[in-house]
Amino acid sequence: MTDRLDGPRDPRGGDAAPGGSPGEDDTGGALPDPDGAPPAGAAASTGAPSGGAAPAAGLGPSPRLAILFLLPGAVVLGAMVIYPIVYSIFRSLFDAPGDTFVGAANYTSIFSDPSTLTTIRNNLVWVVVAPALVTVIGLIFAVLTERIRWATAFKLVVFMPMAVSLMASGVIFRLVYEQAPDRGVANAVITSVQGVLGSHGGYPDARPRENEQAPVVAQKGAVVTRRTAGPGQAVLIPLVGVKPADLASASAARTVRPGPGELAGTVWVDFAQGGGGTPNQVDGAEKALAGVTVEAVRGTTVAATAVTGPDGTFRLTGLAPGDYLLRLPASNFEAAFNGVSWLGPTLITPAIIGAFIWVWAGFAMVLIAAGLSAIPRDALEAARIDGATEWQVFRKITVPLLSPVLVVVFVTMIINTLKVFDLVFVIAPGSVQPQANVIALEMWRVSFGGGGDQGLGSALAIFLLVLVLPFMIINIRRFRRENQ
Amino acid sequence: MRKSIVAVTVSGLALSLAACGGQPASPTPSSAGGTSAPAAKPLNGVTIEVAAKWTGSEQANFQQVLKAFEAKTGARVTYASTGEDTGAYLGPRIQGGNPPDIAILPQPGLVQQYAKEKALKPLTPEVQKQIDENYTPYWKELGSSGGQVYGVLVKAAHKSLIWYRDQAFQDAGTQPPTTWDELVKTAQTVADSGTPPFALCGASGWTLTDLFENVYLSSAGPEKYTKLSKHEIPWTDPSVTAALEKIGRLVGKKEFLLGGSSGALQTDFPTCVTQVYGQDKAAMVIEADFVATSAEQSGAKLGEEAKYFAFPKAGDTEPVVLGGDIAVALKDSKGAMALLEFLASKEGGEIWAKLPGYLSPNRNVSPDNYPAELTKKLAQTIISAGESVRYDMSDLAPSAFGGTEGKGEWRLLQDFVRDPSDVKAIQNKLEDEAKKAWK
DSSP states (O other): OHHHHHTTHHHHHHHHHHHHHHHHHHHHHHTHHHHOOOHHHHHHHHHHHHOTTOTTTOSSSOHHHHHHHHHHHHHHHIIIIIHHHHHHHHHTTBOSSSOSBOTTHHHHHHHHOHHHHHHHHHHHHHHHHHHHHHHHHHHHHHHHHHHSTTHHHHHHHHHGGGGSOHHHHHHHHHHHTOSSTTTOHHHHHHHHHHHHHOOOOSOTTOBOOSSTTOSEEEETTEEEESSOBOTTOEEEEEEBOOOGGGGTTOOBOOOOOOOTTOEEEEEEEOOOTTSOSOTTSOOTTOBBOTTOEEEEEETTEEEEEEEOOTTSEEEEOSOOSSOBEEEEOGGGGOOOOOOOOTTSTTTHHHHHHHHHHHHHHHHHHHHHHHHHHTSOHHHHHHHHHTTOOHHHIIIIIIHHHHHHHHHHHHHHHHHHHHTOOHHHHHHSOGGGHHHHOOHHHHHHHHHTSSOOOHHHHHHHHHHHHHHHHHHHHHHHHHHHHHHO | OHHHHHHHHHHHHHHHHHHHHHHHHTHHHHHHGGGOGGGGOTTTTOEEEEEESOOHHHHHHHHHHHHHHHHHHOOEEEEEEOOSOHHHHHHHHHHTTOOOSEEEESOHHHHHHHHHTTOSOOOOHHHHHHHHHHSOHHHHHHTEETTEEOEEEEEEEEOOEEEEEHHHHHHHTOOOOSBHHHHHHHHHHHHHTTSOSBOOOTTSHHHHHHHHHHHHHHHHOHHHHHHHHTTSSOTTSHHHHHHHHHHHHHHTOGGGBTTHHHHHHTOOHHHHHHHHHTSOOOSEEOOOTTHHHHHHHTTOOBTTTEEEEEOOBSSSSOOOEEEEEEEEESSOOHHHHHHHHHHHSHHHHHHHHTSTTOOOOOTTSOGGGOSSHHHHHHHHHHHHHGGGOEEOHHHHSOHHHHSOTTSHHHHHHHHHHHOTTOHHHHHHHHHHHHHHHTO
16 A cells, blocks of 8 residues: 555645645644644645655655545445445334334345245346356357457447346347247247248147037047947037138038948038037038048047048048047147247246346456457467367366456356346236246335335345345455455 | 436426516516416416326326316426336335325325325315315215325226127127126137137236126125225135136136236236237227227227127126226425316316216216217216225225235236136135235
8 A cells, every 4th residue: 555655646746735735724724733633644744745854754645634535435435325225224124114113023024925035036046047147158259259350340249238228128028028929039930940840730729619519529639529430420520719710711511421331521610600500510601621630549549540621521431340439639739839938937037037148248248358358379379389179278278367357257247136127127027027026126116116115125125235245245355356 | 216306307497497487477467468368377387297107198188188277277287107006106206205296096095005104185175175066975085094085086997897899799699798607608609719708918917806806896795895805804705715716717718818828917908908909819808998098099999899898797796896096195285286176176077078088987077078979878887886886996905915016916816817726725825915915
């Protein structure tokens, strides 16, 4: 400390005099005389500008002057940081209206309320997953962009989300994660890839009527007749629930007369548009279901298979005499893959972490890239000359040399994830807010969002502070060590 | 924080502007004589800030009413939107000592809460006179706490309706039902026709509480409804079981809900209306009269494509559940009281009534003022329903239970839609939450 102050004392000597003199109007007269205690300091403050006569009396400015300079900062810090913290601690010991002292009751209720425990669990998931992912992705981007030609442009693009406010990022991702593929980009991508890989069976909504009179029932995704039938009989398989739009091009259903030795029948939509029609009967305008696979089953073996024609009829031939159940296998009703429900209760936290990474990866990348450019090239060169592979260079040289930067990024991200609020608030729909909740959000909701319990809210705030504190200390220690 | 700072600067600017304008203005009337009307305007230069949750066309309509007030009195009224969660907006502003002059609270529960916190200003005798003239005692009581009148019910919502798309019912060849069993049957028929019967607005928890309240009022009767809304009977009561089981018959069937329960729980309020009317994906949406506004925005014509039927009887009572917004004064200013008086008056009510999407609880506002046949009918049902009308139960509850996203009743009814199989477990949780909230 002292040698630093000693160094720039000469150039600052001129500054200190005019800087100190307006202060001395207030303090110079008042302070030295009534206190009388530090004459050396007084001598220094008055003596320093007058000449270099008293360098031995004390190095640097007097404590009084130091206090004077520190005061504005201390006052602001005290009013904006220290006082709120102290008041929050104080407030957290009182109940909701703030009149009754409840001791640690608010703190115990943090750990006894299941919904608050969910928030703690979610925060834990966040802290374990998000900082590591952000750091790793940032590192990958930084290392890769070092080698490419359009590095600056690429970095600019990756860094861009930082320029968007978290609230806006939340709104963007709320749309990205929409369930309906025609609205949510994430599901649009997934379903179109899925659509290329495989197609669905045709009538995902079709199902039998749910009553005792219906001749068919649903069974493990397939549709099976209640009664058996044999060759020479006609079987009616009525289904309902098909969207009118899917039937626009379908032709009218027809009944069929089985030929000798044939088991025939009709698969159709037993619902006349506009009402009317007798259930389980093929009536005038009812539409056929074409292209449905029908199996004749005896025991567990499939004896014959047929596909319905445009008029919904099918003919199963080559059957031995006997009784068969007719089955429409589940493949007829496989729903088109409708995407992942990102905003459902199970995937909500990973989905929001995805948005968080989108926002912060650029920040990590820029910091790490700066650290990367500061790595001595000769170390890398030496390793390569010694025959190390690129992966070894990366593992054994780059990462260890980068570790100070990586730790800074990692710790900053831990603090950020502990405090995460906006993304959760905006992305999670109301119905999954309880499942996505985090401490910071719970704190706000409990204090202001209808709960009106600022005692519990303050307790949560202090709890969050206690969680963040160790990482703050780690960061400060690092900075101090680096400065030395 | 930032909002309140902006508000301070805005009102500060307005005051200083008013002060600047005031001085040269005062000699003009005397010199110009009777040429300018402003001399008659009692509130020239007064700025009033009103906070309410309305957005979009509801906000635009309300601002027209405010304009009429401005024109009448010369005051300047600024509108601030509170967002969905009124408590979350007002709480910090009250704590910070900078509330808006007037807030329009969506829940009577908040009136009680703020009255207890002594954040509300009692109404002046002039405003109370308007209330006595224009409102039934039931409404006056909703705006009161501890015998003191604090609020004016300025807007009512008729919550016992189910809206349907006419084409979907025609396709299915079905008619609007009048009982719960018929509703389930209708839903089945519509589902069989290939259209999911309901677009449920599950992400907006309050729509689920509205559904529950209608079923409960109808099946358990008005007396039990009142008791449950005061938490005088527990949520584990068999009458609650019966109501939830009835709802389970609707939400428990995958094919009854557009997108299944998971899709329904991701759909928030105006979106579900769009699903029925704009996108033609579903047949019915269970919500209040204000669906009309969203339906029209989706391009549906009221009375032709967008029709409604009264909430079917799920028991002996024909349910009429009302919601409403209560205006309260948070500052004791002259302007605030004048505006409340205006809103409570027949004059203010009739200006508002001429705009679409508004239903007045003011008994002296004649139904003839409403622009749509639909609202006329609704207004008549409210006036004629008289004693058996009940106010939205969740809005009467402490807001931690009945009005907070992700908490209390909202959350648990969403859990119920997700898995309607275990009614008892949901009831126990409801009772636990209610105990905490009514503590």
